[in-house]
Amino acid sequence: MLKALENKILKEGIVLNEEVLKVGSFLNQQLDPSFIMEMGDEIARIYNDEKITKILTIETSGIPIAFAAGTKLNCPIVFAKKTASSNVSGNVYKSSVYSFTHNKTYEIIVPCEYINKNDRVLIIDDFLANGKALLGLIEIVKQADAHLVGCTCAIEKGFQKGGDSLREQGFRIESLAIIDEMSPAGITFRCN
């Protein structure tokens, strides 16, 4: 756990209701670069011995954290796009993700040339709630026949069980902060 992130959430996060935490001031719409680099440092510390060759994330809010970790782990970042762009051509890995936030299923794609079976992949995202986005990214790593080292999210909503379910399936899930309970009255973080 990254104590500085818990403090930042307590200071700047806005709990809109028991499911939605707004962290637009430093993570989702405004970015605090020195703080996000601190998250990158922590991710690099966790996976330092894992010889990560590629970080996989998903647009949009996962990108800055993945980028910060990539500067520290010294490896390229690949981000899955949520819809096919006219500039994407050739063979792609593809999977589907259901978004509770937007109440729709979207396709995510990564061109095959950017991940291959020799890669040791770390998946990074901003939020982990029900785990659907991570499952979509894990599916892409499987399609690439690459080795999945683990997944790190900045903020895990522990009460939504996506993270715990993935841990039970044997995946290494390291979140920088895990919220076990939240309401406009307060936030309870999971202890180490």
Next chain:
Amino acid sequence: MLKALENKILKEGIVLNEEVLKVGSFLNQQLDPSFIMEMGDEIARIYNDEKITKILTIETSGIPIAFAAGTKLNCPIVFAKKTASSNVSGNVYKSSVYSFTHNKTYEIIVPCEYINKNDRVLIIDDFLANGKALLGLIEIVKQADAHLVGCTCAIEKGFQKGGDSLREQGFRIESLAIIDEMSPAGITFRCN
């Protein structure tokens, strides 16, 4: 101009036709963090004396470059979102951008709390072609009544005239590489 960027474009860029340059290997889908940090260094060098208080960019591909520049200029980055998300509430600045790539007009929004009249804003994006995205971002800076210091794009398609038109209107536009001509046979960069 950043010679290293011109070299990277020559080495890894793929000219699909006379209008479309694919730089997915280091800028648009896979990110080379140390190279993007080099772009951030160059942007910080250009605007070093301008007391930038905020960098404004637009999702998705502008974010890593803006982030790299923000770590060097030591200021927050705000990114305009392309559609209203259910997590965005309250007052927003809003403008419209026509995308030739996707042949549609989309709305871009920035919550008012992230830019105000005391800000000295630097706009950053990945590509500058017809200038529509920059115009949308400039409109947001105007709505905030903030001071626009200038705009920097990584790659300007000089032959599409968006950058030159903005320069003629008095805006400071500093691109890291300007392509005056391109075809599958080769790329000609504008000289300093």
